[in-house]
Amino acid sequence: MKPTKGKQLGLDYYQRLRWNIIAFMLLVVLIPLPLVAGTIYNYYRTYVRTTVINNLKSIAEKRREAIEVFLAERVLYLKTLTQALPLGELDKRNELETVFSIVKPLSGSFVDMGLLDERGVQFAYVGPYDLLQKDYRATLWFQEVSRQGVYISDVFLGYRNVPHLAIAVKSYTGSTPWYLRVTINTDTFERLLQSGQRGALRDAYIVNRHKEILVHAGTREAIDPSSIAFPQPEEIRVGNVRTLNGHSLLTASTWLNNDRWLLLVAEDPTSEFVTLAHARQVALYLFFTAFLMVGGLTYYAARWIVRKIQAADTERDIVREHLMQTSKLTSLGKMAAGLAHEINNPLAIISEAAGYAKEILDHNWSEEADLSGEQQCELHTALEDILKEVYRGKDITQRLLGFARKMDPKIVEVDLNKTLADLIKFYGRLATKSRKVTIIQRFDRNIPVIRTDPDQIQQVVSNLVDNAVYFTSPKGGEITVATQLADGFVLLSVADNGPGMKPNLRAKIFDPFFTTKPVGDGTGLGLAICYGIVQKLGGEITVESEEGKGSKFIIRLPLEPTEDEEERHEAKSNDRG
Amino acid sequence: MKPRVMIVDDEEKFVDYLSKRLINNGYDVTTSLSGEDAVEKVKRYNFDVVILDVLMPGLDGIETLREIKKIKPLTEVIMLTGHASVESGIEGMKLGAYDYLMKPCETQELVSKITKAHDRKADQEERIRAARVADIVSSPRSVLKE
Numbered sequence: 001m002k003p004t005k006g007k008q009l010g011l012d013y014y015q016r017l018r019w020n021i022i023a024f025m026l027l028v029v030l031i032p033l034p035l036v037a038g039t040i041y042n043y044y045r046t047y048v049r050t051t052v053i054n055n056l057k058s059i060a061e062k063r064r065e066a067i068e069v070f071l072a073e074r075v076l077y078l079k080t081l082t083q084a085l086p087l088g089e090l091d092k093r094n095e096l097e098t099v100f101s102i103v104k105p106l107s108g109s110f111v112d113m114g115l116l117d118e119r120g121v122q123f124a125y126v127g128p129y130d131l132l133q134k135d136y137r138a139t140l141w142f143q144e145v146s147r148q149g150v151y152i153s154d155v156f157l158g159y160r161n162v163p164h165l166a167i168a169v170k171s172y173t174g175s176t177p178w179y180l181r182v183t184i185n186t187d188t189f190e191r192l193l194q195s196g197q198r199g200a201l202r203d204a205y206i207v208n209r210h211k212e213i214l215v216h217a218g219t220r221e222a223i224d225p226s227s228i229a230f231p232q233p234e235e236i237r238v239g240n241v242r243t244l245n246g247h248s249l250l251t252a253s254t255w256l257n258n259d260r261w262l263l264l265v266a267e268d269p270t271s272e273f274v275t276l277a278h279a280r281q282v283a284l285y286l287f288f289t290a291f292l293m294v295g296g297l298t299y300y301a302a303r304w305i306v307r308k309i310q311a312a313d314t315e316r317d318i319v320r321e322h323l324m325q326t327s328k329l330t331s332l333g334k335m336a337a338g339l340a341h342e343i344n345n346p347l348a349i350i351s352e353a354a355g356y357a358k359e360i361l362d363h364n365w366s367e368e369a370d371l372s373g374e375q376q377c378e379l380h381t382a383l384e385d386i387l388k389e390v391y392r393g394k395d396i397t398q399r400l401l402g403f404a405r406k407m408d409p410k411i412v413e414v415d416l417n418k419t420l421a422d423l424i425k426f427y428g429r430l431a432t433k434s435r436k437v438t439i440i441q442r443f444d445r446n447i448p449v450i451r452t453d454p455d456q457i458q459q460v461v462s463n464l465v466d467n468a469v470y471f472t473s474p475k476g477g478e479i480t481v482a483t484q485l486a487d488g489f490v491l492l493s494v495a496d497n498g499p500g501m502k503p504n505l506r507a508k509i510f511d512p513f514f515t516t517k518p519v520g521d522g523t524g525l526g527l528a529i530c531y532g533i534v535q536k537l538g539g540e541i542t543v544e545s546e547e548g549k550g551s552k553f554i555i556r557l558p559l560e561p562t563e564d565e566e567e568r569h570e571a572k573s574n575d576r577g
Numbered sequence: 578m579k580p581r582v583m584i585v586d587d588e589e590k591f592v593d594y595l596s597k598r599l600i601n602n603g604y605d606v607t608t609s610l611s612g613e614d615a616v617e618k619v620k621r622y623n624f625d626v627v628i629l630d631v632l633m634p635g636l637d638g639i640e641t642l643r644e645i646k647k648i649k650p651l652t653e654v655i656m657l658t659g660h661a662s663v664e665s666g667i668e669g670m671k672l673g674a675y676d677y678l679m680k681p682c683e684t685q686e687l688v689s690k691i692t693k694a695h696d697r698k699a700d701q702e703e704r705i706r707a708a709r710v711a712d713i714v715s716s717p718r719s720v721l722k723e
Contacts, residue, residue: 341632341659344680345588348659351681352594359601378597385590436634 014306021302022295029294037283048276052250052269056202057236060252060265063204066192067256067263074167074184075150082171082180100126109184111164116142116179127183145170145179152258155186155206155214163215165189186215193217193263205264206256214261221245223266233259241266320532327529328459342396346389353389357382411561414454416483416490417443423458424481427465436476437469447485451560452537460530460541461494464553467526468496470517471551488559489539495552501545509543537561579605580695581623585615585641586630586657591680595628602688612636616644624652626694628687629674631658631665639668646673651701653694657682 085099100113112127120137136142145151145168153166168181193204194217203218211225223241228251231237236254241264243249253264357379364371371379424439461481468479477497484491501509508514510531534541538561545551582604586592589610596606607624609615613636615627627645631638642654656669656677666677675694678687 344659345591348681349588349591349594352591352598352684355684356594356598356601359598363601382594385594389590 014310017309018302018306021305022298025298025302026295029298030291033287033290037287041280041283044279045276048273052267052273053238053252056250056252056265056267057238059202060236060254060263063193063265064254064256064263067189067206070188070192071152071167074182075152075169078167078169078180078182079171082169096124097126109188111183111185113183114181116168116181118177120146122181141166141168142179145181146177154208154260155189162186163189189215190217202265202267205262205266207262207264208260209262218266220266220268221247223249223251223264228253228262228264230262231255323525324529324532327525330525343393346393346396349389350386353382353385410453410455411451412454413449414452414457415449416447416452416457416492417445419454419457420461420481420483420492423461424465427462437472438478439465440478440480442480442482444482444484447483447490448559450490450557452557456533456537457492457557460533460555461492463526463530464494468494468498468551472496472498486556490557490559492555492557493552495550497550500547500549500551501543502547506543506545510541579603580625580691581605581607582691583607583609583615583618583624583627585609585612585627585633587611587633588630598684599688599691602684604691612638612641612644615641616648619645619648619652623649625698626675626691627652627654628691629654629656630680631656631669631677639665639672642669642672642674651698653698655687655690655694 081099081103085095096113096115100110103113104110112125112129112131114122114127114131115124116122116136120135120139120142122131122134122136125132125134141151141153149170151166151168155163155165157163163186164183165186166181166183168179170177170179172178189206193206193215203216203220203223205213205217205223206215207213207225207228211228213222213225216222221243223243227240227242229237229239231253233255236252238250238252240248241251247268249266250269251264251266253262255261256263360371360375360379364375420443421441424441427439465479465481472479480493480495482491482493482495484493505516510527514528531541534555534557537557539555539557541553541555543551543553582599584592584596584599584606585608587610592608592610596608599606607618607622609618612633615629616636618624619627629638629641629645633641636644638656638658642656645652645654650673654669654674656666656674657680658665658677659680669677675697676690678690
């Protein structure tokens with residue numbers, strides 16, 4: 001048995017159907033699912049990023065405020081001190097010590113304190129350094145404080161290499177300026193930078209305009225200041241810096257009020273984004289789980305569906321088979337009447353001929369004479385005629401048997417013209433005698449031998465001729481049965497000059513159980529079955545008709561049925577052994 | 578006088594043998610192979626009994642019967658049917674056929690029916706004659722009516 005394409009792939013129609021259903025359902029699920037997941041994930045990611053960034057900015061802002069408040073308070077404190085205490089006079093050293101000893105415990109960040117006169121000479125000093133009488137006139141800070149009234153220094157490494165900060169304020173005794181200067185350590189600074197953080201996730205830095213790190217609050221690895229990008233004034237800039245080890249940190253930076261210092265809060269993005277990565281993993285796991293679930297369910301659903309379809313198809317095939325049989329029986333019934341008549345004619349002739357022969361012999365025996373030559377001739381002719389009629393009867397019964405035989409679709413080489421001619425000969429007598437209808441044959445001699453089932457072709461054509469006869473009588477008419485060769489196909493048509501059909505009728509004519517014959521005359525199955533038979537033979541049946549102009553049924557048959565049909569037929573006939 | 582019989586059927590052999598047999602049985606037999614031909618013959622000749630096949634091309638049995646009854650109503654007709662179509666038999670009888678038979682038929686039965694049909698016709702003709710005589714007797718002028 002030749003393998004068909006389907007068999008070569010190892011799949012048959014139902015398996016293919018099953019995979020098609022599964023593929024389709026998976027596609028339907030798998031396209032929206034990632035879209036939804038992806039979209040939600042994106043929104044979540046944006047949210048997380050925004051939150052993290054906003055957090056960072058907010059911290060930077062708060063730190064900035066805290067520092068500025070701290071510094072402003074220190075300045076105010078000092079100013080208050082200068083207003084409250086008349087420290088401008090010389091020899092107030094002891095008094096300065098007293099003040100310092102009061103002040104220092106209250107605010108532990110004071111390292112030293114000094115008083116300077118209008119020339120910039122520190123005339124009083126309390127603290128760990130030896131700075132008494134030091135002349136600061138030439139320094140930048142003295143010039144600034146004498147101009148601005150306030151000076152806040154950069155952070156510098158001071159006593160024991162701890163970062164320090166100096167603040168100086170100007171005051172007057174009368175019209176003479178004098179200056180109070182203090183050094184504070186940056187512990188407080190650092191505490192300020194760190195305060196309010198739970199879990200020390202972020203380091204904070206204060207950096208000057210030369211990109212020197214003044215303060216580093218935090219325990220993580222230090223950043224590489226060259227990777228800092230300065231923000232605009234008033235801006236809280238979010239960006240990235242590199243650490244000395246090459247890691248990238250997320251930062252928020254902003255200028256402190258004096259615009260000399262940049263406050264920078266740095267955070268390791270991975271820690272914040274861990275939750276995001278976690279969410280992504282969860283999403284992926286869920287997706288794959290869903291995929292597996294859907295896949296599994298789809299597979300079983302598809303199997304179930306296809307099994308149902310298979311069952312329905314099988315049932316439909318059984319029903320169709322039954323319909324065919326029923327239709328056959330119906331046709332058979334109709335044929336029986338016609339056939340009885342057909343057979344009765346030969347029988348009648350045999351009866352008369354035999355009776356005649358008997359009479360000749362009877363007459364002869366009663367005369368007791370020899371048979372005359374003429375009588376012998378008559379007897380001989382009569383017996384010959386009897387034999388002829390016997391074979392005529394046999395012909396008819398054979399046809400009936402052929403029709404009644406259980407339909408075994410058999411593909412053989414068929415001379416279509418001859419098959420049709422035989423059928424018409426058989427039908428012709430019946431049709432023309434009873435219904436005043438003539439059947440015209442118009443056969444194309446060029447049609448080749450085709451491979452098809454002749455019995456089924458005859459069944460279809462008889463049905464068509466039946467219908468034509470039914471609808472053209474009693475007025476009588478013409479039925480034309482024609483064959484024609486037309487590019488690779490054979491066209492077989494049955495046309496009549498009967499009443500024809502309106503378009504809406506034409507559209508329904510092949511529907512099962514549709515008939516225009518009165519109840520009892522038509523089952524509505526004939527053309528539906530013809531349609532089925534022609535399809536199975538790999539062909540097509542169509543109708544051309546116009547009201548008042550008759551109808552023409554055209555069957556298009558391939559020269560060979562397709563391999564599928566042939567296989568199925570072979571398989572069936574093999575089953576029957 | 579021999580009864581005049583016409584056999585009408587499109588099966589030539591059947592007509593042939595039947596006519597031979599009826600001739601042997603002492604009938605005067607005419608044959609016809611179609612309804613139209615039969616009607617023509619009925620117009621020209623007189624028959625006592627016509628044996629008529631129901632199923633024929635052209636003018637079928639029932640139509641032929643109708644025509645015959647229009648032309649020569651006293652002619653008796655026996656319908657022959659090849660298929661068990663009781664309806665056409667009954668229809669025929671409603672139209673005036675004497676009886677109907679199924680092919681193939683037992684010649685004896687046919688002969689007996691022909692005889693009975695012929696008898697009925699003869700009987701009818703006799704009654705008609707009697708009526709006419711009575712008519713003439715009562716009114717001599719009725720001779721002129723003929």
